[in-house]
Amino acid sequence: MFGRKTQKPVYVINGFLDSGKSSFFAYTLGQPYFQTSGTTLLIVCEEGEIEYGKDLLDRSKTIVEFIENESDFTPSKLMSLEAKYRPARVLIEWNGMWNFQNFKLPSKWRLEQQITTIDASTFSIYFMNMRSLLAEQIRNSELIMVNRCDGVDEKTLISYKRNIKAINREADLVFEDANGEVDMTTEEDLPYNVNDNPILLEGINYGIWYLDAMEHPDRYAGKTIRYKGMVMIPDGFSREYVVPGRMVMTCCANDMQFLGYACRVPEGSGLTDKSWIDLTARVSKEYFEPYQGEGIVLHAEKIEKTAQPSEPVINFAG
Numbered sequence: 001m002f003g004r005k006t007q008k009p010v011y012v013i014n015g016f017l018d019s020g021k022s023s024f025f026a027y028t029l030g031q032p033y034f035q036t037s038g039t040t041l042l043i044v045c046e047e048g049e050i051e052y053g054k055d056l057l058d059r060s061k062t063i064v065e066f067i068e069n070e071s072d073f074t075p076s077k078l079m080s081l082e083a084k085y086r087p088a089r090v091l092i093e094w095n096g097m098w099n100f101q102n103f104k105l106p107s108k109w110r111l112e113q114q115i116t117t118i119d120a121s122t123f124s125i126y127f128m129n130m131r132s133l134l135a136e137q138i139r140n141s142e143l144i145m146v147n148r149c150d151g152v153d154e155k156t157l158i159s160y161k162r163n164i165k166a167i168n169r170e171a172d173l174v175f176e177d178a179n180g181e182v183d184m185t186t187e188e189d190l191p192y193n194v195n196d197n198p199i200l201l202e203g204i205n206y207g208i209w210y211l212d213a214m215e216h217p218d219r220y221a222g223k224t225i226r227y228k229g230m231v232m233i234p235d236g237f238s239r240e241y242v243v244p245g246r247m248v249m250t251c252c253a254n255d256m257q258f259l260g261y262a263c264r265v266p267e268g269s270g271l272t273d274k275s276w277i278d279l280t281a282r283v284s285k286e287y288f289e290p291y292q293g294e295g296i297v298l299h300a301e302k303i304e305k306t307a308q309p310s311e312p313v314i315n316f317a318g
Contacts (some may be wrong), residue, residue, distance in 0.1 A: 006108075007107075007108055007109055007110035008082070008089065008090060008093075008109040008110065009034045009089045009090070009109075009110060009112040010088070010089070010090045010092060010109050010110060010112055011089070011090070011091050011112055011113050011115070012091075012092045012103070012111060012113070012114045012115070013025060013091075013092070013093055013114075013115045013116070013117060013213075014094035014096060014100060014114070014115070014116050014117075014137045014141075015096050015116050015117035015118060015119075016096035016097070016118075016122070016126055016130075016134075016139060017046060017096060017097075018119060019096065019117040019118055019119045019122075019147075020117040020119065020145070020148070020296070021093050021094075021117050022044075022051070022052070022093060022146065023263050024093055024115070024286050025042070025052075025093060026052055026053075026056060027054055029042075029052075029057075029060040029062060029091075030056055030059070030060065034060075034152020036061070036088050036089060038061070038087065038088025038089070039061050039062075039063060039085055039086065039087045039088055040060060040061060040062040040063070040087060040088065040089055040090075040091060041062075041063055041065065041081060041085050041087035041089070041090045041092065041109060042062050042063065042064045042065070042069060042090075042091045042093070043064075043065050043066075043078075043081070043090065043091070043092045044064060044065070044066050044067075044093045045066075045067050045068070045070075045073065045092070045095035045098065046068075046091060046093070046095040046096075047066070047096075051187070052064060057148055059165055062083055062091075063087070066100070067082055069096065070098045070099075070102065073098070073102070073103070074104070075104055075105065075106040075107075076106075078090075078105065078106050078109065079106045079108070079260065082106070082108065082109075088150075089112075090109060090123065090223075091258055094137075096133065096137065097133065099133060099136060100133075100136040100137055100139075101136055102200075105313075111141055113143070113144055114140055114141045115141055115142065115143045115145065115267050116137045116138050116141040116143070116144045116145070116171075117145050117147065118144065118145065118146045118147070118160075118164075118174070119146075119147065119148050120146050120147065120148050120149040120152045120157065120160065121148050121151065121152060123146070123160050124156075124160075127160075127163060135167050135255065138164060138167045138168050138171070139167055139168055140168070141168060141171050142170075142171055142172065142176070143171060143172045143174070144164060144168065144171045144172070144173050145174050145176065146160060146161075146164075146173070146174065146175045146176070147175075147176045147177075148176075148177070149175050149176060149182050150177040150178050157175055157182065158302070160173070161173060162207075162208060162211060162316070163250075163265070163316060165215075166207065166211065166248060166250040166316040167250045169190045169211060169214060170187065189206075190208065190209075190212065191205050191208060191268060192205050192208075192209070194205040194219060194220070194223065197223075197224055198223075198224040198225055198226040198280055199220075199223060199224065199225045199226070200226055200227070201225055201226065201227035201310065202227070202228075203314060204314050204315070204316070206227045206229075206246050206259075206314060207246065207248050207314045207316060209225070209227075210245070210259045210260075210261070211259075213261070213283070214296070217285040217294075217295070217296050218285065220283040220285075220296070221283060221284060221285040222282070222283065222284075223282070223283050224280065224281065224282050224283070225280070225281060225283060225298075226278070226279065226280045226281075227244075227246075227279060228276060228277070228278050228279070228280075228306055228309055229244035229245050229246055229260065229276070229277060229279055230244065230245065230246065230247070230258075230274055230275070230276055230308075230312070231243070231244050231271050231272065231273060231274065231275045231277060232244075232245065232258060232260060232273065232274070233271070233272075233273045233275070234290075236290065237262070237290065239267075240264055240265060240267065241262050241263065241264055241265070242262075242263055242265055242271055242297075243258075243260040243261065243262055243263065244260055244263050244277055244279050245258055245259050245261070246258070246259055246260070246312070246313075246314050247259075247312065247313045247314070248313070248314045248315075248316055249313050249314070249316060250316050256313065259314075261288050261295070261296040261297065261298055262288055262290065262291075262295075262297050262298065263279070263281055263297070263298035263299070263300055264297065264298070264299050264300060265300045265303065266303075268302065269300075269303060270301070275305065276303075276306050276307060276308050276309075277303050277304065277305055277306060278303075278304040278306045279298075279300060279302070279303055280300070280301045280303075281298035281300050281301055282298070282299045282300055282301055283296060283297075283298060284295065284296070284297045284298070284299055285297075291302040
């Protein structure tokens with residue numbers, strides 16, 4: 001068995017054609033912090049407009065190999081490249097038209113980082129027509145870079161942000177135009193008023209609030225919210241806590257997830273798993289042991305049992 005320390009580090013960048021993958025890798029290879037004493041193997045699964053210049057490849061001790069067919073991207077093929085070059089690390093420029101579910105590495109290699117690049121000017125086209133492929137690219141990426149935001153209005157970029165965060169809540173998400181990073185975090189862009197008491201979170205607004213609260217917990221600390229949610233009682237939680245939330249569809253019917261924060265409820269509330277409640281709660285940012293750190297915790301002020309809403313699943317894919 002190979003331990004993590006002896007496995008070869010692999011850096012993967014994915015995205016559709018002309019989304020900036022080659023430009024990002026070319027820039028990274030030229031940076032002093034990314035230099036290594038050994039050989040870098042760069043596996044390119046499609047040829048974009050940006051080519052890797054000989055000077056850059058020589059300076060960074062990088063060897064380029066092309067894999068043109070998805071069926072050829074196999075652990076055995078990768079191990080043949082391993083035997084040929086004995087690289088210190090591997091970079092893979094993945095073809096955006098290939099399903100990332102088919103991405104498999106040999107046991108001697110480990111996925112160190114996954115990055116996704118997105119062209120803002122074509123995002124809506126791919127999101128509408130190739131949503132499953134796009135979701136697979138985004139789902140486990142640690143960094144998602146949305147570039148070429150010039151000419152795309154802020155409201156549209158905010159909708160892109162929500163769609164991406166609905167698929168991958170944990171990734172670092174960066175928007176860039178010709179002048180650098182774009183900041184889109186104003187309260188005025190939210191579909192509800194954060195100064196309302198309580199803040200009413202109906203339908204998709206609950207999903208938007210959940211994602212925004214994860215990114216900006218201080219925005220809601222001390223505020224009161226109200227929404228209808230389904231009660232989940234996770235294993236390991238003490239009896240004074242439940243998780244009232246909503247199911248969210250991010251891509252298709254087979255790709256749903258439950259979004260909810262822990263909520264402290266009064267003793268003897270009698271809530272049962274998968275029951276529906278109309279909850280009014282105060283939002284707190286505090287340390288919570290199951291989170292293993294600070295996060296959003298709700299404190300119930302009023303709980304009323306209610307019927308399941310007519311549309312129980314929030315549809316981010318629509």
